Amino acid sequence: MSFDNHIEITPQLVADHGLKSDEYLRILDLLGRTPTYTELGIFSAMWNEHCSYKSSKKWLRTLHTTGPRVIQGPGENAGVVDIGDGKAVVFKMESHNHPSFIEPYQGAATGVGGILRDVFTMGARPIAAMNALRFGAPEHEKTRHLVSGVVAGVGGYGNSFGVPTVGGEVEFDARYNGNILVNAFAAGLVDTDKIFYSKAEGVGLPVVYLGAKTGRDGVGGATMASAEFGDDIDEKRPTVQVGDPFTEKRLLEACLELMATGAVIAIQDMGAAGLTCSAVEMGAKGDLGIELNLDAVPVRETAMTPYEMMLSESQERMLMVLHPEKEAAARAVFEKWELDFATVGKTTDDLRFRVLWQGKEVANLPIKDLGDKAPEYDRPWSPARKQPALRPDDVPQMDIADALLRLIGGPSLSSRRWVYEQYDTLIQGNSVQRPGGDAGVVRVEGHPTKALAFTSDVTPRYCEADPVEGGKQAVAEAWRNLTATGALPLAATDNLNFGNPERPEIMGQLVGAIQGIGEACRALDFPIVSGNVSLYNETNGKGILPTPTIGGVGLLEDWNGMARIGFAAEDEAVILIGGRRDGGGHLGQSLYLRDLFDRREGTPPQVDLAHERKAGDFVRALIGDNIATAVHDLSDGGLAVGLAEMAMASGIGARINQLDGLDPLPWFFGEDQGRYVITIRRSDVDRFFDELLPPTALFAPWIGVTGGTALTLGEARSIPVAELREAHEGWFPRFMGA
Amino acid sequence: MNATVIVFPGSNRDRDMIAALTAIGGKPPRVVWHQSDALPPSDLIVVPGGFSYGDYLRSGAIAARSPIMQKVRERAEAGVPVLGVCNGFQILTEAGLLPGVLMRNASLRFVCREVKLSVENTDSVFTSGYRPGAVIRCPVAHHDGNYFTDDETLARIEGEGQVAFRYAQGTNPNGSRNDIAGVFNDRRTVLGLMPHPENLIENAHGGIDGRPLFEALLKAA
Numbered sequence: 001m002s003f004d005n006h007i008e009i010t011p012q013l014v015a016d017h018g019l020k021s022d023e024y025l026r027i028l029d030l031l032g033r034t035p036t037y038t039e040l041g042i043f044s045a046m047w048n049e050h051c052s053y054k055s056s057k058k059w060l061r062t063l064h065t066t067g068p069r070v071i072q073g074p075g076e077n078a079g080v081v082d083i084g085d086g087k088a089v090v091f092k093m094e095s096h097n098h099p100s101f102i103e104p105y106q107g108a109a110t111g112v113g114g115i116l117r118d119v120f121t122m123g124a125r126p127i128a129a130m131n132a133l134r135f136g137a138p139e140h141e142k143t144r145h146l147v148s149g150v151v152a153g154v155g156g157y158g159n160s161f162g163v164p165t166v167g168g169e170v171e172f173d174a175r176y177n178g179n180i181l182v183n184a185f186a187a188g189l190v191d192t193d194k195i196f197y198s199k200a201e202g203v204g205l206p207v208v209y210l211g212a213k214t215g216r217d218g219v220g221g222a223t224m225a226s227a228e229f230g231d232d233i234d235e236k237r238p239t240v241q242v243g244d245p246f247t248e249k250r251l252l253e254a255c256l257e258l259m260a261t262g263a264v265i266a267i268q269d270m271g272a273a274g275l276t277c278s279a280v281e282m283g284a285k286g287d288l289g290i291e292l293n294l295d296a297v298p299v300r301e302t303a304m305t306p307y308e309m310m311l312s313e314s315q316e317r318m319l320m321v322l323h324p325e326k327e328a329a330a331r332a333v334f335e336k337w338e339l340d341f342a343t344v345g346k347t348t349d350d351l352r353f354r355v356l357w358q359g360k361e362v363a364n365l366p367i368k369d370l371g372d373k374a375p376e377y378d379r380p381w382s383p384a385r386k387q388p389a390l391r392p393d394d395v396p397q398m399d400i401a402d403a404l405l406r407l408i409g410g411p412s413l414s415s416r417r418w419v420y421e422q423y424d425t426l427i428q429g430n431s432v433q434r435p436g437g438d439a440g441v442v443r444v445e446g447h448p449t450k451a452l453a454f455t456s457d458v459t460p461r462y463c464e465a466d467p468v469e470g471g472k473q474a475v476a477e478a479w480r481n482l483t484a485t486g487a488l489p490l491a492a493t494d495n496l497n498f499g500n501p502e503r504p505e506i507m508g509q510l511v512g513a514i515q516g517i518g519e520a521c522r523a524l525d526f527p528i529v530s531g532n533v534s535l536y537n538e539t540n541g542k543g544i545l546p547t548p549t550i551g552g553v554g555l556l557e558d559w560n561g562m563a564r565i566g567f568a569a570e571d572e573a574v575i576l577i578g579g580r581r582d583g584g585g586h587l588g589q590s591l592y593l594r595d596l597f598d599r600r601e602g603t604p605p606q607v608d609l610a611h612e613r614k615a616g617d618f619v620r621a622l623i624g625d626n627i628a629t630a631v632h633d634l635s636d637g638g639l640a641v642g643l644a645e646m647a648m649a650s651g652i653g654a655r656i657n658q659l660d661g662l663d664p665l666p667w668f669f670g671e672d673q674g675r676y677v678i679t680i681r682r683s684d685v686d687r688f689f690d691e692l693l694p695p696t697a698l699f700a701p702w703i704g705v706t707g708g709t710a711l712t713l714g715e716a717r718s719i720p721v722a723e724l725r726e727a728h729e730g731w732f733p734r735f736m737g738a
Numbered sequence: 739m740n741a742t743v744i745v746f747p748g749s750n751r752d753r754d755m756i757a758a759l760t761a762i763g764g765k766p767p768r769v770v771w772h773q774s775d776a777l778p779p780s781d782l783i784v785v786p787g788g789f790s791y792g793d794y795l796r797s798g799a800i801a802a803r804s805p806i807m808q809k810v811r812e813r814a815e816a817g818v819p820v821l822g823v824c825n826g827f828q829i830l831t832e833a834g835l836l837p838g839v840l841m842r843n844a845s846l847r848f849v850c851r852e853v854k855l856s857v858e859n860t861d862s863v864f865t866s867g868y869r870p871g872a873v874i875r876c877p878v879a880h881h882d883g884n885y886f887t888d889d890e891t892l893a894r895i896e897g898e899g900q901v902a903f904r905y906a907q908g909t910n911p912n913g914s915r916n917d918i919a920g921v922f923n924d925r926r927t928v929l930g931l932m933p934h935p936e937n938l939i940e941n942a943h944g945g946i947d948g949r950p951l952f953e954a955l956l957k958a959a
Contacts, residue, residue: 155848159879160789162750246748246792336773337747422848424879426937429754443942559942 003305005036005362017044023375030369038307038355038362042370045273045311046280049535052374055501056533059514063528064521069490070529071192077118077269078188079529080195081491083555087444088195089452090124091187093132093495093551095534099240100182104149109157109243111184113315116161117269120252121318123196123259124188127428128442129158131168131184132456132495132549133419136177138411138735143172146180147419148736153243154184155422160245161252164431165423166440167454169549172411173461178539183495185456185551189444196259198268198278200286200321200347205265207279207290207345208327210334211251211317213300217241218274218313247316247339254337255318261333263326270317276310278319279345280353284371289348294357298340306357321347381507387465390588390602392666400668400716403596404640407669409727411735412595413637418732436649437565438484438633441556451559453487455552459636460545462604465589467509471516471548472607476673478552479524480633483616484676486562486623487554489524494531494550499543501535509546510535517548523609524616526552563623563631566650567706572629572679574654574704575688576639578615579675581699583659585666591636592669605673612674618696619676627684627692634675640668640713642677647711647721648728656704658714668713679706739959741767742780744810746801751787751824751934758936759784762952770806777809781959782819785810785826787879787934797840797882798828807833819863819955820928824880827920827930836921836930837895838887843880844913850879853909855919855933858901862926863958865902867950873906874947876933883932885914885921895921903931 007013014024017040027035027043035043049055065073071088072080078092096111112129119126131154136143147170158165163186218241258264266286268278275297283290294309304312322330327343334341348354353370355363407413420435432451433441439455457477463470475492482489494517499506521528537544556562587593588602622628630650634642639656647653658664680688685702693700710718741759745752752769760766768778777783790801801807807829814820814835822830830836843849855876857868868874887895892915895901903920910917912932920931935948 152847159848159850159881160748160750160792162788244792246789246794249750249789250747336771421851424848424850426850426877426934426943427751427754427879429757429937429943432942 005038007037009034009040017041018048019044023047026375030366036362038310039365041307041311042276042363042365045276046370047374050272051277053533054375054377055379055535056496056510057376058378059511062514063518065527065529067491067525067527070527071195073529074531076197077121079491079493080122081529081553082192083444083450085447086192088190088192089187089553090119090122090190091185091493091551091553092118092530093183093185093493093549094118094532095495095497096182096184097180097497097534097537100150101180103240104146105153105156106240106242108150108153108182110241110315111182112154112157113243113245113248114271115184115186116163116248117271119186119188120255121196121267121269122190123194124190125256126163126186126188127430128187128440128454129163129165129185130440130454130456130551131165133168133170134176134181134547135172136180137174138172140174140177144736150182151419151422157243157245159424161249162427164425164427164442166425166431166442167435167456169456170416170419173545175545178542179537179544181497181544181547183549185493187452187454187553194259196264196267198266198282198285200266200282200288202265203288203347203349205321205347206324206327206343207292207347208320208322209297209317209340209342209344210320211339212244212247212314213298213340214309214312215300215314216304216308216312219308219311241313241315243315250337250339251316251318254334254339258330258333261326261329263322263330264320265323266321268319270319272313274311274313280367280371282319282321283347283353283367289350289352289367290345291348291354292345292356294355296342296344298342306355306362310355379501379507380504381511382504383508384467384512387603395587395665396597397665398596400640400664400713401719403592403669404644405719405727406596407591407637407641408644408724409731410595411731412591413641414731415728416732417729418736432559433485433564438481441485441559441562443559449558449560451556453482453485453554453556455481456549457481458547458549460547461589461594461600463509463513463546463548465604467512467546468516469604469607471513472520472609473604473673474548474550475517475520475524475526476607476612477635478550479526479612480616482552482554483620484563484631484633485556486620487556488620489526489552489554491527491529492521492550492552494528494548496531496533497537497544497547497549498535499538506543513546513548520607520609524613561624561626563628565632565646566630567646567652567654567679568629568650570652570707572681572706573685573702574656574706575678575680575700576703577619577676577678577698577700578611579699579701580672583662583667584672585663585670586672587666587670590669590671605671607673614696615674615676615698618698619678622678627680627688628678629681630679632677634677635671638669638671644711644724646677648725651721652706653708653710653721654704654706655712656714659701664714739763739781739956740779741782741784742778743767743769743784743786744772744806745769746772746790746804748790748792749786749788751936755784755786755823755936758939758952761939762949763956772804772806775805777813780818782821782955783810783813785822785829787824787826790825790829798825798832801829802832811835814928817927821864822930823934823936824932827932828882830928830930835928836923837891838885838921840882841884841886842882843884848881849911851911852877853911853933854906855903856906858904859899862902862922862929863955864929864951865954867954875938875945876935876947877937878911878933880932883912883914885918887915892916898924900924902929
């Protein structure tokens, strides 16, 4: 076959590679000549938004990313946080939005595969996964198809690979009609002295290709993911990769076995932009050049061109730099697992990225400019317009019991059982809290009492109304959900999903959200240790809701003492921790307004970070001291929904008073932040109010008593827990038609 | 107890099974890689769950034809207890060691949830730790657990007491005929079941209804 590496580089070809004309001029400037076709492909792979973070880097630098437990912050395959006893948790969240819209099963599956690879690349065995999924309106013609495919894809990959999916989110909003979000999280455990990094060290060492063969799937995927969608979306199907969890499972076992031999100097998985990105990152980070010989790359199709090989996003592949004297032992490991093992290049000292094919040099580029010195933009941005506050006299009325049943029986708050029962939530035998609570909890294998808690949170409607407050709220809610199990929040990963950053109002959302996230992470000692930015989530010029998903990780010293959301026993005191003395009742941007009256109005609730911290630390102490018998954080739908969830989780009802003189609607459905509902034994009530509460200066009214088989909210009619459950469990299966 | 766990590429509940056997049996089982042609002397051979060879073909079909399964068949014929869980059950049916086949779940979806099982026959080394007629809790996690046989075989296994476990109280998660969750061979020395007793053996799992199965095997060894 013929491959012409020196075709004319026309402005159209440059544009087709997603490169702007000023970026192309920069390339000409860097090289002092016209790039070859392969080189143009390499630049497009490295300089696209997905790989280079060129629009967000300036702002990401402002995040809080360090702390006494942080072993590795952003910039590696995943973040690493010390959990004591010589162990660390390795975790990250990453989006696979564009591919999942085009091909939901494979898009979601390879999203899970990619994030698992990021974790075990660092030497960690994956122990937990989560998925934050956002779909269009339930009634949109594509939504059911996308839900069905994405959920099956997430399950298909994670279940076969063998990692428990312990949490996540599933939400619907018309703003995702043309652009769904699939944010995959994975966490693994590693010994702190056996962590592996991507930075290559040493000149003349073998660069080894491991795993599956290279095919034509996913060519140009990262570039596709860095552009808006138009009407030609179905033509983009070939840019979606195909997942093979069986090979990934073998790759995991082979990599961990290989790492144990001491042969590995550096390792990088081939994710977005495949061979190009992994080779450039290893070299650039280590201040080394890399020379690749493509004739040695295992391929599964004939006549692949160097351009295709460099841009393929075939899955389940790794690149490593190995100690040459251990190459034979390394090869034996991969042969045992029946995976490809090929020496495809070497490290050099010339800081060039050189690619050879059929005896010719098809690319020769400055490696630092491709990698850590890629372009960076300070894009113009405009702050979000402030929404007017919702007037108290403008609150639409509804019967409290009816409103509650409609909320928990609707698309936003109904049970996600239909989804999570398609995920293996208990494999590995360590899941001590499975989906349905505030956070998933997984025991630390090999330790008698320790466990890790995982949660994923963001409230996009708040972020749109006020990006700064929304960013703060996403972090605070993640921190709160971890706290509600009794865990100490350790660190977080952020997956920032936004529209087109070239529009100042979208850029303003990104800047605002990062500011809010930064403030909250600082105030709560909850550093961001890894993350991912997904921009251009737009179809035909319509952007998604700004969605900065926060994946949080917390540590429980003893899982036996953790809290759950279900009411634990009859006749216990129900206490609202962290309420507002004036009753609060913030209904701006609430689910009550949006889901029941289709009104997206008002300011989102303010997040008082000092209050968050005080309330959370108090609740955690109450769990640790075995005072709190059940704990649930309050968020979407407010107090009424929180109480209903606590009742449904155990079957025990409760009778709740509304505070004297307060309007019941805002009291039960307001979404004020920094609040928890807890229950305590009657015998602890005096001690709680006389000794434990006063030093905190928190407001924590005793609002009711557990018992019976119905939930009674103030003057509203009693709702049997069975009726709550029926409403809660019914929506999703009905919606999906099964 | 000298237990042996067979591991194929794609096995993924091998670690859960090894943990259960170690916790209850008091010592770790031996782990035999599928390419091995030697099977150590064993009181129990376990084929664990997972997605052997990716299960891209019929679940268990490729693993059933691997060389190690010939050795397992020889031991089974000699009367050594063989336990297959989930993918292991699929492999044992594909290998012809157990009657029937496991089809895709009736819902066509993977299902992971807790079900109820009635213990149908306690006269075996696997089930002697349960009370006759006991109903126990147990989790399932599978895509292809829909047990099927022709009418003649169904009548025979029902008549010969080869049904070990049945989904109880309306919890059949996959459409299995006669709610069958686990079956024996005709001598009741080979057991295959879709649910995961190894995932319900300690308080951290939320219950210990899976323990008696392993304890009975330990006692018999």
